[in-house]
Amino acid sequence: MQNAINxxxxxxxxxxxxxxxxxxxxxxxxxxHGHLLIEDIPGVGKTTLAHTLAKLLGLHYQRIQFTSDIxxxxxxxxxxxxxxxxxxxxxxxxxxxxxxxxxEINRATPKAQSxxxxxxxxxxxxxxxxxxxxxxxxxxxxxxxxxxxxxxxPLPESQLDRFLMRIELGYPDAAAERALLAGESRHRLIxxxxxxxxxxxxxxxxxxVTQVYVSDALLDYCQxxxxxxxxxxxxxxxxxxxxxxxxxxxxxxWAFMARRDAxxxxxxQAVLAAVAGHRLRSGNSNSEAIVAPLxxxxxx
Amino acid sequence: MNPHRQVLIFLLSSIGLIVLPHAGHLPIAIIAFFYxxxxxxxxxxxxxxxxxxxWLILLLTVCGIALLYSQHxxxxxxxAGTRLFVVALGLKLMEIKSERDLYxxxxxxxxxxASQFLYEQNLLMAAYILMVCxxxxxxxxxxxxxxxxxxAALKTATxxxxxxxxxxxxxxxxxxxVEAPRWxxxxxKQQAKSGLGDSMEPGSITDLGMSDELVFRVKFAGSMxxxxxxxxxxxxxxxxxxxxxxxxxxxxxxxxxxxxxxRGMRYPYTILMEPRDKNWVFALDLPxxxxxxxxxxxxxxxxxxxxxxxxxxxxxxSYPEYNTGFITRTEYENATQLxxxxxxxxxxxxxxxxGFDSPPEAFIQRLLxxxxxxxxxxxxxxxxxEQHPIETFLFETRYGFCSHYxxxxxxxxxxxxxxxxVVTGYQGGEFNKVGNFLEIRQADAHAWAEVWLEHxxxxxxxxxxxxxxxxxxxxxxxxxxxxxxxxxxAPAGDNALTAYHWLKEAHxxxxxxxxxxxxxxxxxxxxxxxxxxxxxGIDNLQAMLYWMIAGIGVxxxxxxxxxxxxxxxxxxxxxxxxxxxxxxxxxxxxxxxxAEGERDFAERVKAKLPGQATDIExxxxxxxxxxxxxxxAAEDFKQLVQRVxxxxx
Numbered sequence: 047m048q049n050a051i052n053x054x055x056x057x058x059x060x061x062x063x064x065x066x067x068x069x070x071x072x073x074x075x076x077x078x079h080g081h082l083l084i085e086d087i088p089g090v091g092k093t094t095l096a097h098t099l100a101k102l103l104g105l106h107y108q109r110i111q112f113t114s115d116i117x118x119x120x121x122x123x124x125x126x127x128x129x130x131x132x133x134x135x136x137x138x139x140x141x142x143x144x145x146x147x148x149x150e151i152n153r154a155t156p157k158a159q160s161x162x163x164x165x166x167x168x169x170x171x172x173x174x175x176x177x178x179x180x181x182x183x184x185x186x187x188x189x190x191x192x193x194x195x196x197x198x199x200p201l202p203e204s205q206l207d208r209f210l211m212r213i214e215l216g217y218p219d220a221a222a223e224r225a226l227l228a229g230e231s232r233h234r235l236i237x238x239x240x241x242x243x244x245x246x247x248x249x250x251x252x253x254x255v256t257q258v259y260v261s262d263a264l265l266d267y268c269q270x271x272x273x274x275x276x277x278x279x280x281x282x283x284x285x286x287x288x289x290x291x292x293x294x295x296x297x298x299x300w301a302f303m304a305r306r307d308a309x310x311x312x313x314x315q316a317v318l319a320a321v322a323g324h325r326l327r328s329g330n331s332n333s334e335a336i337v338a339p340l341x342x343x344x345x346x
Numbered sequence: 347m348n349p350h351r352q353v354l355i356f357l358l359s360s361i362g363l364i365v366l367p368h369a370g371h372l373p374i375a376i377i378a379f380f381y382x383x384x385x386x387x388x389x390x391x392x393x394x395x396x397x398x399x400x401w402l403i404l405l406l407t408v409c410g411i412a413l414l415y416s417q418h419x420x421x422x423x424x425x426a427g428t429r430l431f432v433v434a435l436g437l438k439l440m441e442i443k444s445e446r447d448l449y450x451x452x453x454x455x456x457x458x459x460a461s462q463f464l465y466e467q468n469l470l471m472a473a474y475i476l477m478v479c480x481x482x483x484x485x486x487x488x489x490x491x492x493x494x495x496x497x498a499a500l501k502t503a504t505x506x507x508x509x510x511x512x513x514x515x516x517x518x519x520x521x522x523x524v525e526a527p528r529w530x531x532x533x534x535k536q537q538a539k540s541g542l543g544d545s546m547e548p549g550s551i552t553d554l555g556m557s558d559e560l561v562f563r564v565k566f567a568g569s570m571x572x573x574x575x576x577x578x579x580x581x582x583x584x585x586x587x588x589x590x591x592x593x594x595x596x597x598x599x600x601x602x603x604x605x606x607x608x609r610g611m612r613y614p615y616t617i618l619m620e621p622r623d624k625n626w627v628f629a630l631d632l633p634x635x636x637x638x639x640x641x642x643x644x645x646x647x648x649x650x651x652x653x654x655x656x657x658x659x660x661x662x663x664s665y666p667e668y669n670t671g672f673i674t675r676t677e678y679e680n681a682t683q684l685x686x687x688x689x690x691x692x693x694x695x696x697x698x699x700x701g702f703d704s705p706p707e708a709f710i711q712r713l714l715x716x717x718x719x720x721x722x723x724x725x726x727x728x729x730x731x732e733q734h735p736i737e738t739f740l741f742e743t744r745y746g747f748c749s750h751y752x753x754x755x756x757x758x759x760x761x762x763x764x765x766x767x768v769v770t771g772y773q774g775g776e777f778n779k780v781g782n783f784l785e786i787r788q789a790d791a792h793a794w795a796e797v798w799l800e801h802x803x804x805x806x807x808x809x810x811x812x813x814x815x816x817x818x819x820x821x822x823x824x825x826x827x828x829x830x831x832x833x834x835x836a837p838a839g840d841n842a843l844t845a846y847h848w849l850k851e852a853h854x855x856x857x858x859x860x861x862x863x864x865x866x867x868x869x870x871x872x873x874x875x876x877x878x879x880x881x882x883g884i885d886n887l888q889a890m891l892y893w894m895i896a897g898i899g900v901x902x903x904x905x906x907x908x909x910x911x912x913x914x915x916x917x918x919x920x921x922x923x924x925x926x927x928x929x930x931x932x933x934x935x936x937x938x939x940x941a942e943g944e945r946d947f948a949e950r951v952k953a954k955l956p957g958q959a960t961d962i963e964x965x966x967x968x969x970x971x972x973x974x975x976x977x978x979a980a981e982d983f984k985q986l987v988q989r990v991x992x993x994x995x
Binding site for chain 1: 921925940941942943944945946970973974975976
């Protein structure tokens, strides 16, 4: 399993250059059964990352471009009258896919946003009294433009909380950018990618991640971190219990990816910015900066 | 700071409750002033704009000082101090600005609560004060905790108080009792109960007040004498001017007296006297054995030289059957004194009863029979007899209570030239079945006669018993039987009686608890303490004090060691070993950041000390396994200790 993970990371690194850590985080989020929010300006490879991951995992992939006039039905699907059989027939929307890329989610109105977010939370869609389960595994990668850009509806805190991680991709460094400019089209490269981690293996890994051991000592540290966010004047509101669980879940996946059977403080620290950043302060400040004071909390 | 509203309400209510019992003894003006401020503050909880401004607070303070000054108490003493605290507490309520003010108010309130004990020390009050202190403590708890939930705070406070109680009891028992300085007790004198007087004037009383007030309690070590023998001897009145009976002016014949000889049953008992203004101790007639501070005077009455305004317990033994032997000359003269020549009417009555020519015993029997047969009545509301009260009583009104009968009896005896005198004291007492003791109240006050007889000495005769034997033989409480003033001995209906008995038993149970409270808690002075402690084998109080201080010191040391050790245990031995390893590295400038993960640290150190890479690696691995791993063996820990020991940076 670990080999497959490494292979996947290698392949993804060939498509998206110089973003080793971010790709690791994205995969970690997926292994921890969480949804991912990528926030950055257009054109830094958000969509490419989502597409690459879907391709390497051999999952059905659909992209929803959020616009200001998109409706919930455009995302979830709708019942349409079938004149042949004289009955309503449900036509599933783009959300019925294993990997859903919700592109520029903050361009849509809150109503449309919440349609997707509800589906994410419950892993099912309810339309006109009927409930339709979503395919498994189900992984949403949402991208978001920095909210100071014109025509955006920033996600409220309660909905940000639904995403296990928020990452920023950022500009590539000079060397990576040069390689990118010199290399061939990413599109074609993605099309030619093989499946390295089939869905069955992915589900096994997701199960194995939950088995990673968390010691009392680590829980102490985790609680110290949570307590710090609640007591420090630095943060308007501290981490919720759900936030705490998310932190632990992500840390387990991170430990698993590092071939460990127990979580270390380093694992928590590695995922801290991505998991806690958007929960501690909404808006688009830098996650690393937000959690910097947390990384001063004593481990012992 | 704006203290939480709930905390404020809680605090104000507690303070309101704390000052409440002071209403019983503080001047009404001060109580009113305080509660006015409290209500003002209560309104301020919802409408802060109505709270007084600075200049108004100043004005109120001046008012408070004026109020205190107007009571003319100065600043010393119990009353003045309590008033000062209550007023200060009220004024302080007006300026709650910071958390510090809340603490100050709480502590002031604690002082005010404690000062209540300077006035009343009974069990109910103690329970009440403990309760309100609990709620005040709960206020402190909710000030300090983030969630001002009253119920939870009360719970915590109760637990704190419950934890403190054993320590308080231990200190109460062991800590040297400091006798209160005199000035603190100054006002208690006024409080001392007025009991029997040292004179008696039956004719001038028209309504004998029946007070339920407790005078003393008696607990018999063995059996109890029958009700008819329960005469508690008080002052003996010998001298009369025809109306008023007083103690004789020349009472110093004690040394010449015959020693009484005792017969029959000996009754040992303890007697717990309530605070009072006379130094008399009412012992069962006739006290034979008594311990030191007590003195028996020439009238066989027990006197204590101690200050009587405290509750004191005495051990006495009495014999109801006795012979006082011969009579001294002074005694004889005192006991036959008459104010003037008796009137013809009286002489005629004595003659008619053959008082002049038959032996004294026969005359006494005839006189008692005369009271019984003739139309004499026992009443607590006798008519006024200002002129010649004895004659008026004997021949006209014929309504009277014990004093009338005793006075008339003694007078007639003296007319017949038989030495006689009036004895005052108490008779009977209510038996508390629960606590197995007798309670003697003011209502049990009594007067009877004593006649000196050849070969028998002073013999007690109770003319009241002749007219109303129930008064003597039944141990009923009189005021329950005298609804209209005239005694009615008919029993009440059955149901009422059952309910009454039930009530009475409950009342007795309560009084039993109160008796023990008074006896063991309030009365626990330095003397009783040394007695109690010596019964535990502790004789030297000073040595005990040193032992106690040493003991507390040792306990504190042990406790703090245990607590600190536990804390260290908590940071666990594995971590300690790892910290030792970190210290070794720190000496070489490789300091581990507090938030630096062990593996990150290992990587950093390895880069600096490539020579020790394997050691660092293995120590870190074992440590991580022990601290964060799922399974670890005892072997691992030993190995970690070993490796850290051998590790050299």
